[in-house]
Amino acid sequence: MSVTGQHKGIWIASLIWLICLAAALFAAGLRDANISQLMPFALIGAVPAVLSVMLSPFLRREWAQIIVIFSWLALAILACLAIAFMPMAFLFLCAPAMAALFEREKVIEAMVLAAICAAGLFYVGNMGFQLNTPFADALPGDWGAKTGIAATIGLLVAALYGVAATETPLSYDNSSDGIFEAIPGGVVRVTSDNKVASASSAAVEILQLPANDTALDVLDMMVVDQQSENLLHMIEQSRQKGEAVKQKFRLLQPSGISRMAEITATPSETGEVLIHIHDSTAHEARVNSLHEAFASAQKDSDSKSLFFAGVSHELRTPLNAIIGFSDMMRSRLFGPLPNKYAEYAELIHDSGQHMLDLIGDVLDLSKVDAGKYELVYDRFDVADVIRSSVKMLRPAADSAEVQLDVEVRGDAGELLVNADRKALRQIILNLLSNAIKFTPKGGRVLVRGQIEDDRLNVSVIDNGSGMSAAELKTVGTPYTQTESGKNNAARGSGLGLSLVKSLAELHNGQFDLTSEKGIGTTADISIPAQR
Amino acid sequence: MLQLMPKKVLIVEDNELNMKLFSDLLDAHGFETAQTREGLKAISLAKKFRPDLILMDIQLPEVSGLEVTKWIKDDKALTDIPIVAVTAFAMKGDEKRIRDGGCAAYISKPINVSSFLATIRKFVN
Numbered sequence: 037m038s039v040t041g042q043h044k045g046i047w048i049a050s051l052i053w054l055i056c057l058a059a060a061l062f063a064a065g066l067r068d069a070n071i072s073q074l075m076p077f078a079l080i081g082a083v084p085a086v087l088s089v090m091l092s093p094f095l096r097r098e099w100a101q102i103i104v105i106f107s108w109l110a111l112a113i114l115a116c117l118a119i120a121f122m123p124m125a126f127l128f129l130c131a132p133a134m135a136a137l138f139e140r141e142k143v144i145e146a147m148v149l150a151a152i153c154a155a156g157l158f159y160v161g162n163m164g165f166q167l168n169t170p171f172a173d174a175l176p177g178d179w180g181a182k183t184g185i186a187a188t189i190g191l192l193v194a195a196l197y198g199v200a201a202t203e204t205p206l207s208y209d210n211s212s213d214g215i216f217e218a219i220p221g222g223v224v225r226v227t228s229d230n231k232v233a234s235a236s237s238a239a240v241e242i243l244q245l246p247a248n249d250t251a252l253d254v255l256d257m258m259v260v261d262q263q264s265e266n267l268l269h270m271i272e273q274s275r276q277k278g279e280a281v282k283q284k285f286r287l288l289q290p291s292g293i294s295r296m297a298e299i300t301a302t303p304s305e306t307g308e309v310l311i312h313i314h315d316s317t318a319h320e321a322r323v324n325s326l327h328e329a330f331a332s333a334q335k336d337s338d339s340k341s342l343f344f345a346g347v348s349h350e351l352r353t354p355l356n357a358i359i360g361f362s363d364m365m366r367s368r369l370f371g372p373l374p375n376k377y378a379e380y381a382e383l384i385h386d387s388g389q390h391m392l393d394l395i396g397d398v399l400d401l402s403k404v405d406a407g408k409y410e411l412v413y414d415r416f417d418v419a420d421v422i423r424s425s426v427k428m429l430r431p432a433a434d435s436a437e438v439q440l441d442v443e444v445r446g447d448a449g450e451l452l453v454n455a456d457r458k459a460l461r462q463i464i465l466n467l468l469s470n471a472i473k474f475t476p477k478g479g480r481v482l483v484r485g486q487i488e489d490d491r492l493n494v495s496v497i498d499n500g501s502g503m504s505a506a507e508l509k510t511v512g513t514p515y516t517q518t519e520s521g522k523n524n525a526a527r528g529s530g531l532g533l534s535l536v537k538s539l540a541e542l543h544n545g546q547f548d549l550t551s552e553k554g555i556g557t558t559a560d561i562s563i564p565a566q567r
Numbered sequence: 568m569l570q571l572m573p574k575k576v577l578i579v580e581d582n583e584l585n586m587k588l589f590s591d592l593l594d595a596h597g598f599e600t601a602q603t604r605e606g607l608k609a610i611s612l613a614k615k616f617r618p619d620l621i622l623m624d625i626q627l628p629e630v631s632g633l634e635v636t637k638w639i640k641d642d643k644a645l646t647d648i649p650i651v652a653v654t655a656f657a658m659k660g661d662e663k664r665i666r667d668g669g670c671a672a673y674i675s676k677p678i679n680v681s682s683f684l685a686t687i688r689k690f691v692n
Contacts (some may be wrong), residue, residue: 354584392677
């Protein structure tokens with residue numbers, strides 16, 4: 037790469053110094069001074085500057101910097117010894133000035149070093165040890181001092197200017213192409229006139245570039261011309277904006293296979309643009325398949341809940357006739373009914389009602405599944421709900437000869453909560469009817485409600501048939517029923533408990549079932565009393 | 568229940584069994600009924616029959632019961648006749664939609680015989 041700002045500063049500063057020396061020689065010559073006598077001093081004085089000029093292409097290396105700085109320091113010391121001592125002490129500033137053109141840390145070190153040397157020489161001189169040097173008499177001190185001061189000031193000004201003009205260095209050298217190989221994906225370096233300067237092997241593979249063709253134009257980079265134009269547009273855009281530009285490409289390869297790639301163009305200050313190509317074929321394929329899976333799951337779920345809503349409506353229409361006509365028969369609207377038939381009418385009516393409840397449960401469960409069951413929060417007394425549910429199921433309990441008890445532990449018999457009244461009523465009704473169903477004649481069902489630690493706990497305890505641990509596991513799964521449930525010949529779809537569980541969970545609560553075979557079952561729900 | 572003039576109910580219902588259920592039930596309780604399966608015929612029948620109440624199924628095949636209700640309420644001659652909606656579409660918000668549509672009451676299918684009769688009696692008087 038070309039010489040950057042820092043190197044230029046060193047180069048110019050050194051040049052100023054050399055010009056000053058030449059000008060002093062010339063001026064001295066005009067004044068009839070002895071040029072041949074001045075020449076050795078001029079040559080010694082020129083050494084550090086010449087070194088700087090020669091080393092400036094390599095000056096980012098530590099050793100080159102140290103050589104240049106120390107050569108200036110040596111010159112300063114030599115000048116102080118050779119030329120009238122004090123005037124030339126000024127020359128010590130050359131070392132830090134030179135260092136300033138490199139890095140700040142080095143300036144401080146150079147200043148310290150220069151100060152120590154200057155101070156050392158000063159005290160040695162003051163103590164009377166005027167050093168005798170071979171050149172001391174031979175030099176027209178006046179000229180030497182003036183030249184030194186002028187050149188030093190020139191160098192300082194150049195150094196200040198150079199440091200002020202230095203911006204963040206940004207340079208590539210050819211060795212950085214080795215770095216590109218370590219980057220996942222391909223990297224292409226595009227010159228300011230849109231030619232491919234270099235490309236990593238991954239880039240060559242993805243883009244199918246001709247190997248080592250340095251004269252390749254960006255417009256020939258892609259197989260599809262339109263894409264090459266898009267790429268060129270991206271490159272120009274990134275230069276204009278001064279920031280990275282990203283775009284997705286579907287790369288067509290000569291083999292006919294297309295690959296998805298994410299291409300990023302990152303500009304540099306020099307007008308070069310780095311192109312990064314990320315092969316996202318596998319990633320895109322995965323994302324697409326996830327999208328499809330999600331969409332089809334969504335569709336399935338939607339059509340399922342629509343289906344349930346439709347089915348529910350279709351089932352209710354014939355149920356209206358079943359329940360209505362049987363209701364008319366059992367109320368003997370058109371005259372008396374023989375005993376057996378009256379009983380059958382009653383059974384038809386009950387079965388119809390039961391079927392209606394099941395349809396409601398299926399619909400609710402499908403709504404919960406589809407995430408469409410919305411709770412309507414409301415502040416009410418759960419004790420009321422418990423009592424009305426018990427009242428509603430009392431006839432069923434009586435006919436099953438099951439004792440039904442209520443136990444409410446609350447302030448003044450109240451259990452105030454913030455919850456969905458309808459859902460809570462459904463939970464309690466389902467648990468109660470379940471318990472009555474699975475408790476044999478002469479058994480007992482107890483419903484207990486209480487608020488503890490800001491949680492509403494409702495328990496339904498029976499001393500019915502109970503369940504084994506294995507049976508307990510299947511509870512709450514729709515359409516499964518335990519063996520004992522089947523043996524009991526009682527009705528049950530498994531829907532009731534799954535719905536209870538879902539509704540409790542919708543309230544951020546939980547549902548627990550504990551049971552022991554032959555001893556009974558306890559169903560507990562616990563939900564936050566406040567929303 | 569002895570009545571000089573039996574109360575008249577127009578039933579608009581497309582399901583044959585439900586129609587039979589409603590008319591048998593109402594006949595047995597001393598109402599005089601007229602029936603139609605099509606919402607479009609309800610208006611002309613209502614003008615001829617002059618019912619004291621209209622029992623309207625919401626899910627009709629050609630036009631929605633709510634639409635028919637709107638026509639009846641827009642008709643000066645018929646606007647005073649109370650309309651009771653019957654529907655199996657017991658979804659959230661349906662009741663409000665039906666009441667907003669001009670219906671006086673709402674009965675959900677399947678019906679309960681005693682509460683069905685109670686609702687009808689409440690609006691014919």
